[in-house]
Every structure is written in structure tokens, then in C-alpha cells.
Amino acid sequence: MNTNLPVLIVIIPLMSSFIMPVVGLIRRRYCHILSFIATSAVFILAIMLIKNVTLHGTLSYHLGNWEPPWGIEYVIDNLGAYMAAIIAFIGLSISVYSKKSIEKELNKNLVFYYTLHMLLLTGLLGIVVTGDIFNLYVFLEISSLSAYALIALGEKRQALTASFKYLILGTIAASFILIGIGFLYAVTGTLNMADMSLHLEELYGSRVVHAAAVLIVVGLSIKIALFPLHSWLPNAYTHAPSTVSALIAALMSKVGAYMMIRLLYDVFTINFFIETMPVGEILSWTAAIAIIAGSISAIAQKNIKRMLAYSSISQIGYIVLGIGLANTAGLTGSLLHILNHALMKGCLFLAVGAIIYKTGIKNIGDFNGLGKKMPYTMAFFAIASLSMVGVPPLCGFFSKWYLALGSIEAGRWIFALVILSSSLLNAGYFFRVLEKAYFGEQNKIDKTIAPASMLIPMLVLAAACIVFGILVYMILPYVQYTAISLIQ
């Protein structure tokens, strides 16, 4: 079906990021209002996309009316709409949250922040709507460049080195991906992903295609910080401003995982990356190691944001593990975890942001009595943590269920054990925080409550952790259908 929706969802944040500096010149506080309006519009569009996709099937939009495969085509299928909805939902929540937080943390750079925030969302949304592989690369770079700049906005000087390290590694990754895409273009002569996939079928034996696959997978692995290519991530997450940490932790790696799914399943197809080259096998094993290594490193951290960063490394392992398993249950687990981890990590980073905003506490050692001091924030933190541990019926439980089920169905019992035992490691580092916050020695405590504009997004995300857990059956058919259509 033809509709303008696919392009609108990219145009709106793009245009608003261009207008943002002008608006900032008129009155700085209008920036927040504009970003709120734009993200709300994007969110509404994303919901309409999901509705349209479920009703009419895949949507397609031809940019400049050029017929594909010559022109750029925007394609939204189930997976694209799902990702767009996640990005829009988290983007909106963080946009609401950012008002107070940015005023305090980045008052000087407020206009920059909102411009980059919208540009980042443009990049992320562009990645999930485009059907053109070079366009995909362009949007990846738009989002990455805005992320480098956003991290560099951090208050401390370390933010600059963290951002620089990310810039270097991210650019290496981008070059890998670009060379890979170039190789594919050289042998197939097309940039449209659907078209490329058809041409590739005859070329599975080609060395060039093999090299392209390796370059793209390694490039993406750096972008999503798959262990052992994760070294840029902990510093970047730790030193970025609170809202930026939430934004990139919840969304950047998810969109990287989306690219991995899209390129492996739709462009290279399962026949290639499972049967011709053992890419799936290698990814699963790496992911299993990432899960354990990330969790163990998280246990050793003293800084709460650093702990969450290492936890992200481990959680990315879950998503990649499901991608590598390449069966319905495993991929369902991955897709669910993309959503669930975005909700949980988003909520956790926002809660930590609120704690830093009110008390300045960054070390886990100072968390004593925080459960009484900031009751709501800590309650949301606790819900998201328990969900990360995989306590039923919170949402994290169900992604683990499907990933473990997928491992067992693939005959990989060891992966099921890794997934399940890693929830013990998660419990190890989250209960350390919760025990301090709720049962630590308390001196005199004066209650402080974070502003409503910060509490409401956290509340929404924490509630989503519960709702997408208990009522998982409402989204499950959609997710499973997506997984099945990707595998076939």
C-alpha cells in the first residue's frame, strides 16, 4: 500500500531539528515544547504505522517518485513498524523527562541538546523505515554523529575522551559497514535491499559476498558493543548527561540489533548466514560470552551508571543470541527483548538521572536509605531491576523464556543455562543496590521528590514493564508473526 506515513515519520523530527536553533534564538524554553510536539507527533505516526501494517501489510513509499530499485524506497513491514513504535515511545518519554534535567545539567547547551536529540531520533527512525542499504548507512551515521556530540555535552571532562573513543571506534565500524555495502553493490549492482537479496541468492559462493558479510557483521558488532568489541560503551554511558545515557542505552544498541536482523535475515537470508557461513553460530557463542562477561563486570562496578552500562553489554548479548539461534522462538525472544530492554534500561537510567538530579549520588555505596528518601524514584528503579532479573510476571521474564526456549529447540542446552544463570548474576548486582537503598543504615532522612515531569516518564516506563509482562499475550502474536515472516 502507498501512503505518506513512512516518510513523515522521518521528516518531522528532521525538520524540527533544523528549526530548533531558530526557536532557541526566540525563546530557549520553546525548544522543549517543540521537541515534545515533534516526538508526540512521531509517536502518533508510529501507532498509525503499526495499525496500517497490521491491516494492509507492508507499506512502501517511493522517494521523489522514482521507482525502486532505482530510486530510494521506504519500506515499513511489521519489524520496521515495531521498531519505530519503540523509538517513538522512548523518544517521547525522554523528551518529557528532559525539561528539568537538561535545564539543570546542560543549561548552557540547551539548544544544542534539543537539536541533537531530534537529529538522533531522525537517524534512528530513518534506519528502521528505509529499504535502501546506502540510505541505511547514511541514517546510521546521522544517529552516530549526533550521539558522539550528545555524549560530549557531558558535564565532566571525561565526557570528551569518552565521546572521542566512541567516535574513533564508531567510525572504524562505519567504515567496515560502508566497505561491506560497497562490496555488495559491486557484485549485485543494486542498493535496494529486497532487490539485493534476490541477486545475492546466486552469489552465496562468492568470496566478495563472504567478505562483505564479515565486514558488516563486525562493523555492526562494534556499533552495538557486542563483547569483546564493547570498550567504548562503559565510558560513553557513564559520562554522558543522564537523558543522553537513557536515550542511547535504550535505543542506539536496539537499532543496531535491528540492522543486524534486517541485513542478516532479509538481505543475506537464513540460507546464507546459517548454512553457507557459520555467522549465526559465531554470533551465538560470542553473545553467550558477552552475557556472562557483562554481568560479571557489572557486579564489580561502584558507579551506578557504569554498572548499568556493563549490564547493557550483557543484555545486548541476549538480543544477539536470539539472532544467532535463527529459530522462531529465539528470534521472538530477541524481538521481545529489544522492546523490554528499551523499557527497563530506559527506566533505570531515568531513575538514576533523577537521583543524580536531586541528590548528586552516583556511587552505589551512597545509596543507603534512598528507598525512604526518594520513594517513588526508587520504586520505579526496583520494578525495572526486578524485571531485569527476570522475575515473573514482569516483562524481562518473557524475553528470557523465549530465548531459553529457542536455545532448547535449537538443541543448545548450554545457551539456555547461560541465559538462566545470568539472571542470578543480574540479581547479584541489582539486589546489592536494592539492599542498600531499602535496608541500609539510615541516618536522618528528609524526603525529596523528583519533579513530576521526571516522575511521569519513569512511571510510564515502569508500568510498561509490568503491562508488557502480565499482558504479554497482547503483543505476542504480532511479535511472533514478525519472527516467522523474517525466518521464512
Place this chain on the structure above:
Amino acid sequence: MDVISIKPLLAVFISAAASVLILLSDKKRNLRETWTMIAATLKFIIIASMIPAVLEGNNIYYKLFNILPGIPFAFRVDAFGLLFGVLASFLWILTSVYSIGYVRGLAEHAQTRYFASFAIALSSTIGVAFAANLLTLFVFYEILTLITYPLVIHKQSAKAKSAGRKYLVYTLSGGVVLLFAIIATYSLTGSLGFTPGGFLYGYGSVLGLQILFAAYIVGFGVKAAFMPLHSWLPSAMVAPTPVSALLHAVAVVKAGVFGVVRTIFFVFGPTLVSKLGVGIPLAYFVAYTILVASMFALTQDNLKKMLAYSTISQLSYIILGAAYVNPAGLFGGVMHIAHHAFMKITLFFCAGAIYVATKKKNISELDGIGKSMPYTMAAFSIAAFGMAGFPPVCGYLSKWYLLLGSVEANQLPLVAVLLSSALLNVAYFFPIIYRAYFKQAKTKTKKNEAPALMLIPLTLTAAISIILGLWPDAPGFFYGLVELMAKNIFGGI
């Protein structure tokens, strides 16, 4: 036949709803305790009102929604679930009365948290009892694990915190193994609903199923506290005594035992367990716990720790009975769930009463306490006699059936284990009774009983222990439910 009714749902969630009211009436303690008492009474009434329908051979069913494809989030109250439900909800009423006396007597801190967690723990326990399938059971089983944690570390001392961590490490690990087993079962059969006589027959290889069985036993075994998975239980005795009484002698540990029995009879089924040849090895495995935990109990001076080891030993009796997969063993095992609950809760109540009245924790300090606390020690002695298997206190009945089951299973060494464990029970309980009644206290003591709110519950549980022993098949008692359960599983005896 399934009867659709909302009662199971109400029975499960009423105390969780009460916990909200408890939290809201933080400052008004009388109002707060009223919520607990109302919830406990209503919960018991709702659960007891299901007894007639279940005894007629119906199951009471309520489905909320599908949690995963083919797996409803649903409750099905059958004879076995109802037995556990009646037991836990009845004892919650008594424990609530006792708790009020205990926390006020000691002027404990964080009482609101205590009562709220307690109410949710009971919701989860009943959820475990009434769950219609493994996944629903697992949800409540995990919530029970987590909500007990604030109760274990109630004191917030360093010792309590380390006990809490130990508790979490053990129980969460057990939960992980259990989840693995459940997912493997789902992947094998695509269904998880409990069926009398099991639903796994005909799936998988013998070795695979043996491993699966072991995974279930280990998963549930952490809470059932058999050796070597037991060591969290003695540490958890740092919790307030009512918690040890209801949760660590009835609700939490029996949720583990309940899971083992569910696995054996409603997941695998007697036929499959015999075919796999896993029943008797399990029986010998827990026989070790029965003996060794009793020996550990002999060496304890802390009264609550001694009771904890005694619990560990007695829980393995129940698993032993189930592991025989014959009707007599099942009878003995399941009856012992109820009988042990009444006797052990009495003993814990007495330990708490002694602590509140005299601040004494150790057995060696109890010289002459029979004079100063006559009612408490009388109840203690009744329960102790019952544990050792003296009629007419109810313990003898379940042990009789367990012995019968051992003989039917042709396991004479296990008969010897049961008999020598009874002797060990005598050996660790009677010195206390001897001290209490026949040794003189060093200082002259006058009568010094615990508050009435504590005395009444412990007298009642002691009295019920005797009544259950004298008149086990009275209408509405547990005997009828066990009989029905055995009939459903073995098809009439």
C-alpha cells in the same frame, strides 16, 4: 469436572489487596492490624467454602487470560491444592494474632512493612497452591521468594543481611533450575497444565526425562530444604519468630515440598516415575537428610536453629512418602504436610513466647521454665511428643502410613531410617522437656507467661494437633482430601 468460579482468584488476591490497605494505614496500628485480621478471616472463609464442592469430586477453575500461547494464567483448586490452601490460610489467622502479640511485645521496628510483606507472602502461597499449571505456579513461587526477603532481613543487622543474601542466592538459584525444567517441559510437550497421573508420559527419551526429573527436584528442593540445599533455612532463623513459624515451617518450605509432590504425581505421574526408576533413588537421597538433619538438630543449642534442623528432617519425610509412588506413601507424605505444620508451628510459637517473656534463645537456659511458663511448655511438650510419633498427637498417623508405604515398596532399610529418626526426635526433644520440668532454675522464678495474644494461638495449634490425631477423618478435615487426591491419581484404592 471443572466448576467455574471466581473464588480461587479472590482467595489468592484478597491478602495482596489487604497489603495495600496495610501500607496506607501506616501510622494507625490498630486499624492496620484490623486489615490483616479481616483479610485472614475472609481468606480462610473463601477457601473453606470450596471444601464441599471439591469433596464432591469437582475442581474449581478460574482462568484470567493466556499468559503464553496454550498456557493460561489460571487457577484450578483440586483436593491437594485445597489441602495446602486450607492449611496455610487457617494458620495465617493464628499467626496474625500471634504476630500482633509478638511485634508489640518486642516493640519491633518497621511493623507496617512486616505485616504488608506477610500478607503478600500469603497471596503467593495460595497462588502456588491453586495454580493450574507450572507457569502460574512459578510466577507465585518466585514472588514468594522475593517477598519473604524483607521478612528474613527484618532486623537489618549485618547478620540478618547476610542471611538474607544467602536466602536469595539459594532460592533464586533453585528458581533458575526450576525455570529451566519448566521451559524444557514446554518445549517437549507444549503444555504445562497439572494432570492427575501426569502428562509427560510418551515424550522424550528416558535419560532426558531423568535429567528433567532431577532438575525439578533440585529446583523445588531448595525450598523443600533437603541436604545439601538446606543451609539457607537455619540462617533464615534470624527472622522474627512468627515468620519462622508460618513461612519457614509451613508456607515457603511446604511450597517447595508441594512442588515436588505436584511434579511427581501431576507432571510425571506414578507410571512414568516407576518406568524411569527415579522414585527409589530419590527416597534414599532424602533418607540421608532425614537422619543427618536430625543429628544436626541434636547438636544445636539455639532453640530456633534446632527446630529448623528438625524441619529439614521432617520435610524430607514428605518427599520420602511421595517418592515411593504408592498410595500409602502418598497418604503418609501428604498427611504429614498438615500434621507437621500444626506441630512445628506450635513449637515455633512456643520458642517465640519464651523469647518474648524471658528473652531466652538457647536450650541450655531453659532450666525450670516449665514452672514459670506452664501453658507454653505444656503445648511444647504435646507438639514434641507428636514429632517423636507418640499417639494420640497427629504425628504418629502420618508416620504409620509412611512405614506402610516403605513396606509396600519393599524398602526395609528405609523402615529402619524412619524408626531411628523417631528415636533421634526423642533424643533432641526430651532433654528440653526434662530441663523444663525436672531441673531447677538457678534464680527463683515466678509465673511469667507470654501475652494472651500469643498464648491462645499456641494452645489452639497444640489442641488441633491432638484432635487431628484422635479424629483424622472428621468431615472437613484433611483425611478426606488426601483420600480424594489418592483416588484421582491411582484410580481408587
